[in-house]
Structures are given as structure tokens and as C-alpha cells.
Amino acid sequence: MSSQFAYRPEIDGLRAIAVLSVILFHTHEPLLPGGFVGVDIFFVISGFLITSIIDREIVTGRFSVARFYERRIRRIFPSLFLVLLVCLPFAWWLMTPDQMQNFSQSVLATSVFLSNVYFYLKTGYFEQSAHVLPLLHTWSLAVEEQYYVLFPLLMLVLARGPRALLLLALIALFSASLVLSILWGESSPMFNFFMLATRGWELLAGALLALTGHHVRPFLETRVRLRQGLELAGILGLAHGVLLLDKSVPFPGLAALPVVFGTVLLIASMTDRSLVGRLLASKPAVGIGLISYSAYLWHQPVLAFARIGWSPLPPAALIALFVLTMGLAYLSWRFVEKPFRNRAWLTTRMVLSGGTAMIVLFCVIGAAGHLQRGFAQRYDAQTLALAATAEISPFRSECHTEGLEYRRPSEACVYVVSPASWAVFGDSHGVEIALALSEPLSRQQDGVIHLTFSGCAPALDFSYSNPGCHEWVNETLAFLESSDSILNVMLVYRSAFHLYGEHGVHGDDYEALRTGSAPLFLQDAGAAAARAAYWKNLDKIVGRLTEAGKSVYLLSPVPELPLPIERLIFDTSRPIEERRNASTPRQFLDARLGDINAQLATFDGNKVHVLRLDDILCDTASCIATQDGTAYYFDDNHLSMAGARAVIRDLIASADLTLESKP
Structure with a gap:
């Protein structure tokens, strides 16, 4: 049992693949059209590691639900709420009232780990408009936390019976979630993408490996050729997802099977002596893996606010934003993540009270932004009057x-x-x-x-x-x-x-x-x-x-307009009359x-x-965007x-x- 729970640096390297895939996808989609599957890799890793810990503690009689949730708070809350806090001034500075109102709603949803539900109701993950949603990526945190509200309690109840009963129950849940994901892949693609019911099987895949790993790994250690074959199959599964999938494929469902089972195979078969294991256990890969949570949190706000304020972004700017993301990730990991895990410095009582206070604070901020309609009072009456003409049917x-x-x-x-x-x-x-x-x-x-x-x-x-x-x-x-x-x-x-x-x-x-x-x-x-x-x-x-x-x-x-109409309307650096009669180049x-x-x-x-x-x-030189104080568009392409x-x-x-x- 001790070898199963020893630190495995190659899993941190696997985290590096996951986070870099997602970041590159969001930075410039053509670079890695299937990079969104990095989230699926995270789900499997999370299911494996956390189930391993829960199972070990239940077996040794040391499991505590309260202690489990305390660990989750220490892990998730500090960096998440830091990112939310840093987002606020940029939202105030760069966002229109409508954008600010939507952002405030997402702050509220993120604070109570329901952002997957919010974004399912509000937008599509792959829509162009999603590129400027600073908290879109928090949907995956919501899925995980919803899962971990239920999963430890289920483990605790089922662990009282035979081991086979626990495995059968998890296999049944895994199968039901996978079937739902396949069935709803085309009929309800966004529900399928965002919701726990159709994502749970990916976490459960890791969980099932954790519960059987003490049999699997010793078996593979004596069968080198088989282990090498499974390791190769695993890396091919990841490559298939990252390189060959794109947003046109119903996902997760059947399309997610190669990357999910590829991750399972890699975790099961990698060792510190195997080729893939050595590469993933290298210092650069492990380093990125260690800061992967913070990197994941920072990347979307950094990109979204840059796009709101300065889109389109040239390649040099995208490279600079990537470097900025990784720099912020390191600082968060070094000065926020690590210290908050230190029990000597931060007691359980402080963690629980601080976590509750942060939830309440950001719920209040989010509710205020919604009720105040995105704090429209930031803008003058003429600007708001012009914006009001950008009406949809x-x-x-x-x-x-x-x-x-x-x-x-x-x-x-x-x-x-x-x-x-x-x-x-x-x-x-x-x-x-x-x-x-x-x-x-x-x-x-x-x-x-x-x-x-x-x-x-x-x-x-x-x-x-x-x-x-x-x-x-x-x-x-x-x-x-x-x-x-x-x-x-x-x-x-x-x-x-x-x-x-x-x-x-x-x-x-x-x-x-x-x-x-x-x-x-x-x-x-x-x-x-x-x-x-x-x-x-x-x-x-x-x-x-x-x-x-x-x-x-x-x-x-x-x-079409080169930029969304709201960018023109709310550009208060330009005189209002210029914005009331604006055009774009023919x-x-x-x-x-x-x-x-x-x-x-x-x-x-x-x-x-x-x-x-x-x-x-249009005339020979330009095309109308606004005329006589009336917006002819409500975005960058719809009248x-x-x-x-x-x-x-x-x-x-x-x-x-x-x-x-x-x-």
C-alpha cells in the first residue's frame, strides 16, 4: 500500500500537459484545437488522487468528513478568491454595464460553486463571446466541488460493506454518467459539456483506478512489455484528444473516451524508470504541474480582460499574456497556495471562518453588481442613452x-x-x-x-x-x-x-x-x-x-464591424458626438x-x-456603426x-x- 500513496512526480507532469493544453487552446485556438480536453485530464487525476486519500483514511480508520472539506478549502479557496479580488478593478475599468452585470452574476455563481450551471444557462463554451468571460473556466471547479460534496459521503457509507459492493456501485454510477453523456451529446450539447451528471464518469474513472491500483500496479511491474504497451496507448489517447479533436465534435461522450482512458492508463502504467514517466517527472514538467491550479485560475481572466480592452491581440501580445499567466501562477503558488496549506500557521477554525467570510463577501459583491445593473452610473447619461439604442428583438x-x-x-x-x-x-x-x-x-x-x-x-x-x-x-x-x-x-x-x-x-x-x-x-x-x-x-x-x-x-x-459596438459606445476617450456618428472602413x-x-x-x-x-x-469610404445617436448593431455583426x-x-x-x- 505504501508504494501506491508515495509522491509520484510524473503525475505532476501530467498536470502540466493538462494545464498547458487548456491555456494554449484559450490563447489561440488553432494552436491546439483539442486543448480543451486538458480539463478531462484534470478530472481523472483528481478522481484518482482524492479517492486514494479517502480510501487510505477509511481503511486506517482516520477519515473525517470535516477534515476532508477543510483540505478542500485550503486547496481551492485562497487562490480562487485572490483571482476574484484582482478581477474586480479590471472589470470596473474595462467592462460595459451589461458585461459588468454578467460578470457580477458569474462572481456570485463561482462563489457558491454553481458556475457550471450559470454558464450552461448563459452561454456556450465554444462561442466567440465566451472568449471575454473572465470566469468561464470556473465551471470545472464547480463540477469538482459538486462531486466532492457527495462522493466522500458515498464512500463512507459503502465502505461499511464488502469491497465488491463499493466497486459495483461506482461502476454503476460511472456507466450511467457515461451513457447520459453519449445520449445527450447531440441533443443537449451544452448541458452535456457543463454538468456533473455527464462529467462524473471522468472523475469516477480515476476513482476506480485508485480503488484497484494496489492490484494493477504490482501486476504491471512484472510484465514490462504489457506496461510499456499500456503507457504508449495512454500517451496516444492524450495525443488523439489534444491534437485531433475540435469544438465541432459532441463532447464529452464517446469523443472523450480516448483521453480519459489514456489518462487512466498513464497513471496506472507510468513509473520513474519508464520513458514517458521520466519525461513527465522532469523538473520543468513537475514545476509547471505544481503551479497548474494557479495557472488554470489566472489564464482566463488575463486573456479575457486583455481581449475586452485591446482585442484583437497580435501574436506578441498573446505570448506576453502567456508569460504573465505563468508568472502570476508561480507567485500564487509560492505566496498563497503553499502558506495556506500550513496548519501551523493557519488553524482549522481560521480556515473555516475565513472561507465562509469570503463566500459571503463575493456573494454580496456579485449580487450588488447584478442589482445595480453593472454599476451603470460609471458612465454619463449620453453614453448610456446611446447604448440603450443597441436593442435586440x-x-x-x-x-x-x-x-x-x-x-x-x-x-x-x-x-x-x-x-x-x-x-x-x-x-x-x-x-x-x-x-x-x-x-x-x-x-x-x-x-x-x-x-x-x-x-x-x-x-x-x-x-x-x-x-x-x-x-x-x-x-x-x-x-x-x-x-x-x-x-x-x-x-x-x-x-x-x-x-x-x-x-x-x-x-x-x-x-x-x-x-x-x-x-x-x-x-x-x-x-x-x-x-x-x-x-x-x-x-x-x-x-x-x-x-x-x-x-x-x-x-x-x-x-460586420471590426470591433463590437459596445467597445465603440463606451470608449469614453472619444468625444460623444464622434461615438454618436461612428463608422468603420469600407x-x-x-x-x-x-x-x-x-x-x-x-x-x-x-x-x-x-x-x-x-x-x-455603406458609402465608398465607410460603413455605418452609429448614426444620429442610434446604434445600428447590438454586437459586431448583428443589426x-x-x-x-x-x-x-x-x-x-x-x-x-x-x-x-x-x-
Whole structure:
């Protein structure tokens, strides 16, 4: 038993792989597209080490639930609450009221270890907007702490019976959690990603190894070839996850099996004499492993606040931020983590009272930020008035759809008169357009049916990484074809994103904007083939609609902004009048959309009308961001309600859009 619980430096080296994977993924995703699996490595290591300690103490009669939780507080609280404290002035300085309110909510959720629930309800882990959430990474701490509220009590109860009963119970829980993760991988991808029910099996994998390790390791020590083979399989499992996975794969579920079992195999088979074991037990690897918790805590706030204040970040800045993260991690480990584990310096009573006080303090701070609406009083009335014009559709959450459990076309929202003779069909860029179009139509007793799916390309013939998109496109197109009342269909897509990826990562690098990154769909076919499939599918949709007797209005993509609108509105270093009438360079738009608009021009015909939004929102030199104190966007690519109304108004005034009365 003593050899199983001896310090194993190679496990600290494994922690180094985990934390560096996550940090590199968040720093620049293309560097390590599967780096997010570092969290899964952490889960297995945690399950193994903590179960080993609990089991040893139960066997020797020394286990105490109170002492266990005290150890968790000493381990987790000091650095976590230090990071929260340091975040506060940067949030006050850099964040808009909405961002500050959301940040305050996340502070409250983090303080009570429910941030996984909060971020599940609030955002997607892989969305572009998640890059500026300073506490997004705390979801994994919440999962662990929820697990360790229950697991020691379960161990204590089951340890009273036969050892086999404990193992069978944990195997049953492991299997149930894994099955749930597989089943919910596509239907509820964010629930699957964030929640304990679908993550618990990864911690339990480590726990099961801990409970059987005193049999496994002696067995492998006498079988060198087998141990070497398992060690190789383990490192290949990690490499598969880190190098070959990306955010398009439903995760965890089956995709997480190689990295989880790879970690289990490495812990079981590594020794201080094996090749992998020696590499991971080297001083650099162990050093990073020792500070891995602090590095994990610091990296996301450092990156998020830098992106809020100065995005896009050049490569040199990203390197500097990585160095800063590791420096802060060392200081936290040396002067916070280590001292707070010293029982001679800090008594149990001090730990419990201090931990409780920190929870209460940050709950109060988080609640205050929420109730004060992100402390909007930091800004002057004119700035707040301008920000208030960046409105979204009040029906966005109700009528826009996503996921496998999407709103059926037959149940779609209809504005304002039913049956409607118009439909808006596309992705999220159609949400505000649909409502804006309904307003002039309502004056002639007509309406619009709202058919938009979040982040969904015209994926008629191909499956998309976006769950439910392909099915919804086919169902919606069939619905439109069969409708006698719908005579006009407006197609609205963020084609630039679907074809070339997010634009914000490129800044003012116009060449990079022109070439972009590979589409998220048909990745195995190559970028050129995927883009060709996009246009082919859009052409099929247009063709089927016109064959069904519909008039098709094909909107060109909304001109994107180089930076989110709130960065412009709340940039108080610029005069308010400049912010009330702000524009962006036309060169940016042409680099991003030039090829797309040229391709769309080929669709123009008798029953297909291509409507160029850049003709409305741009002149030869610039494009509108705000005008006369009104924001035309609510982020960096979606039109606000005011922007959508302006577009519809100008299209009607120019006669490009004719709103014929219902027959």
C-alpha cells in the first residue's frame, strides 16, 4: 500500500500537459484545437488522487468528513478568491454595464460553486463571446466541488460493506454518467459539456483506478512489455484528444473516451524508470504541474480582460499574456497556495471562518453588481442613452430556435397578421430583420413568419456540426414549399461566418479576412469543397422555392464591424458626438464580403432579388456603426432593431423591396 500513496512526480507532469493544453487552446485556438480536453485530464487525476486519500483514511480508520472539506478549502479557496479580488478593478475599468452585470452574476455563481450551471444557462463554451468571460473556466471547479460534496459521503457509507459492493456501485454510477453523456451529446450539447451528471464518469474513472491500483500496479511491474504497451496507448489517447479533436465534435461522450482512458492508463502504467514517466517527472514538467491550479485560475481572466480592452491581440501580445499567466501562477503558488496549506500557521477554525467570510463577501459583491445593473452610473447619461439604442428583438429568445429540440416550422412565430404571405428564413441575422419587416406589412394587413435557427448554414444536403441544423433546414424548406399562403421568402445568412469563420480574430489584417479559416462543415472534404457545397446548397434552396412559386429576396450579408459596438459606445476617450456618428472602413467590408457579394450577384433573376445591404449601410469610404445617436448593431455583426428598421425602410424607399398586398 505504501508504494501506491508515495509522491509520484510524473503525475505532476501530467498536470502540466493538462494545464498547458487548456491555456494554449484559450490563447489561440488553432494552436491546439483539442486543448480543451486538458480539463478531462484534470478530472481523472483528481478522481484518482482524492479517492486514494479517502480510501487510505477509511481503511486506517482516520477519515473525517470535516477534515476532508477543510483540505478542500485550503486547496481551492485562497487562490480562487485572490483571482476574484484582482478581477474586480479590471472589470470596473474595462467592462460595459451589461458585461459588468454578467460578470457580477458569474462572481456570485463561482462563489457558491454553481458556475457550471450559470454558464450552461448563459452561454456556450465554444462561442466567440465566451472568449471575454473572465470566469468561464470556473465551471470545472464547480463540477469538482459538486462531486466532492457527495462522493466522500458515498464512500463512507459503502465502505461499511464488502469491497465488491463499493466497486459495483461506482461502476454503476460511472456507466450511467457515461451513457447520459453519449445520449445527450447531440441533443443537449451544452448541458452535456457543463454538468456533473455527464462529467462524473471522468472523475469516477480515476476513482476506480485508485480503488484497484494496489492490484494493477504490482501486476504491471512484472510484465514490462504489457506496461510499456499500456503507457504508449495512454500517451496516444492524450495525443488523439489534444491534437485531433475540435469544438465541432459532441463532447464529452464517446469523443472523450480516448483521453480519459489514456489518462487512466498513464497513471496506472507510468513509473520513474519508464520513458514517458521520466519525461513527465522532469523538473520543468513537475514545476509547471505544481503551479497548474494557479495557472488554470489566472489564464482566463488575463486573456479575457486583455481581449475586452485591446482585442484583437497580435501574436506578441498573446505570448506576453502567456508569460504573465505563468508568472502570476508561480507567485500564487509560492505566496498563497503553499502558506495556506500550513496548519501551523493557519488553524482549522481560521480556515473555516475565513472561507465562509469570503463566500459571503463575493456573494454580496456579485449580487450588488447584478442589482445595480453593472454599476451603470460609471458612465454619463449620453453614453448610456446611446447604448440603450443597441436593442435586440424582444422576441429573440422566444421565436429564434436552435438544437435538436428546435421549434418546428409549423409552430413558428408569426408577426403580426396570420396567415402571413411573407417568411424570413435563415440564421440569427434574420431575427431582427423579421420583426422589422413585419411593421410596414402590418399596415397593409399582412405579416411575416419567423424561421431562423442559430448559427445554421443552408445545410440542405450536408450535416452541420451545429446539432439540428441540417434537419431543420430540410423541414423548414418543405414547410415553405407546401404553404399556399406564403408567397415571398427572404433569405438571410451570415455567409461570411459560415464560409470563412469569425472575423474578430483577424483585426485589420485584410488579407486574413479575405482568406479566413476553413468552414466548420464538411471539414474532411477541404475548405474549397466545403465552400462550393455551401453555394450549391443555397442555389438548391433558392431553386426549390422559386419552383414552388415563391418570390425570393436574398439579402447580402450584414456588414460586420471590426470591433463590437459596445467597445465603440463606451470608449469614453472619444468625444460623444464622434461615438454618436461612428463608422468603420469600407476596406474592411470589401475584404470580408467582396467575393461573397460577387457570388450572390449570380443569383439575381426574374423571381430572385438580391438585396445589397452594403448599398444601404455603406458609402465608398465607410460603413455605418452609429448614426444620429442610434446604434445600428447590438454586437459586431448583428443589426439592432434600429439598424434592421433602417435597412427595411431604405429597401422599400428604393423600390428594391416591394411589399405587395395579400391576394
